[in-house]
Amino acid sequence: MSDTRLYYEQLRGRARQLVNRIDDAMDGLLSVDGAIDEVMRADMDNPGEMSTTDAEDIRRMLDTARFSLRAAERIAVTHAGDVDGAMRRGGLVVEKTAG
Numbered sequence: 001m002s003d004t005r006l007y008y009e010q011l012r013g014r015a016r017q018l019v020n021r022i023d024d025a026m027d028g029l030l031s032v033d034g035a036i037d038e039v040m041r042a043d044m045d046n047p048g049e050m051s052t053t054d055a056e057d058i059r060r061m062l063d064t065a066r067f068s069l070r071a072a073e074r075i076a077v078t079h080a081g082d083v084d085g086a087m088r089r090g091g092l093v094v095e096k097t098a099g
Contacts, residue, residue, distance in 0.1 A: 005092045015080035
């Protein structure tokens, strides 16, 4: 395997790993919504319980984080596609044929 091909294989692996990690982060943020719901089930205005306002503030912040992650994911997916394209243009990828 050529050094160039090895280099691009590493770039592609790293790019795909970044996309996967961003996807994992999004899954984590989505699970926080469920945790907020669980916390709010006990809200009866007792001392120490989370207020509705605080819960909504957290939800707004999570929405902002999800928006940012979606933007980061678009950038990462584009980058991964750019690496794949560079590999194809450079003849570093063997295209799979049907059959």
